[in-house]
Amino acid sequence: xxxxxxxxxxxxxRTGEKVFLECVQDMDHENMFWYRQDPGLGLRLIYFSYxxxxxxxxxxxxxYSVSREKKERFSLxxxxxxxxxxxxxxxxxxxxxxxxxxxxxxxxxxLLVL
Amino acid sequence: RKEVEQxxxxxxxxxxxxxxxxxxxxxSASQSFFWYRQDCRKEPKxxxxxxxxxxEDGRFTAQxxxxxxxxxxxxxxxxLSDSATYLCVVIMGEYGNKLVFGxxxxxxxxx
Numbered sequence: 001x002x003x004x005x006x007x008x009x010x011x012x013x014r015t016g017e018k019v020f021l022e023c024v025q026d027m028d029h030e031n032m033f034w035y036r037q038d039p040g041l042g043l044r045l046i047y048f049s050y051x052x053x054x055x056x057x058x059x060x061x062x063x064y065s066v067s068r069e070k071k072e073r074f075s076l077x078x079x080x081x082x083x084x085x086x087x088x089x090x091x092x093x094x095x096x097x098x099x100x101x102x103x104x105x106x107x108x109x110x111l112l113v114l
Numbered sequence: 115r116k117e118v119e120q121x122x123x124x125x126x127x128x129x130x131x132x133x134x135x136x137x138x139x140x141x142s143a144s145q146s147f148f149w150y151r152q153d154c155r156k157e158p159k160x161x162x163x164x165x166x167x168x169x170e171d172g173r174f175t176a177q178x179x180x181x182x183x184x185x186x187x188x189x190x191x192x193x194l195s196d197s198a199t200y201l202c203v204v205i206m207g208e209y210g211n212k213l214v215f216g217x218x219x220x221x222x223x224x225x
Contacts, residue, residue, distance in 0.1 A: 041217055107156070
């Protein structure tokens with residue numbers, strides 16, 4: 001059974017803080033993704049990675065960075081958190097053939113930036 | 115115009131009803147389509163793929179209409195447990211590597 005875990009379910013941070021969101025998958029998937037989900041906007045892709053040390057910008061990368069030092073782990077970093085980054089953050093992973101393979105999601109991290 | 119659009123609902127239906135959702139997409143070159151289900155405060159999970167010839171899985175039927183650029187999901191004999199948000203997903207991009215999610219349609223099945 002595929003398992004994608006995220007380091008925190010709920011997080012409260014202050015404006016200007018550096019925030020780390022960790023995601024780990026145990027299925028040896030090549031692809032990993034970070035999305036944010038906001039009411040009425042659906043899931044929006046922030047960054048994705050097809051392999052270790054590789055990263056690609058998604059639709060809304062501004063204000064975020066990522067790190068993929070190991071295949072199973074994909075980290076999302078908010079360098080200086082802002083209130084408009086309050087959101088639900090979802091990590092996902094999939095195997096190589098993206099267009100036909102299921103994306104498996106982690107449980108999500110609800111981030112509140114005060 | 116959004117790349118993938120869905121009626122947000124909510125659709126409030128009684129148990130046993132048949133309900134259908136549509137999802138329109140903007141890129142006529144899109145090749146792959148999916149429906150995901152997301153329960154309240156949970157992560158999305160794949161419900162079913164949508165093939166050109168249609169796809170049926172028990173009470174659920176997914177169809178693709180390329181000419182009008184929409185996909186549909188039909189749920190027959192609705193159960194209380196079908197209450198969830200249904201997300202339409204379209205694969206786009208030159209290399210078929212970009213998943214675009216709709217904002218979701220809320221379904222509430224009531225007894």
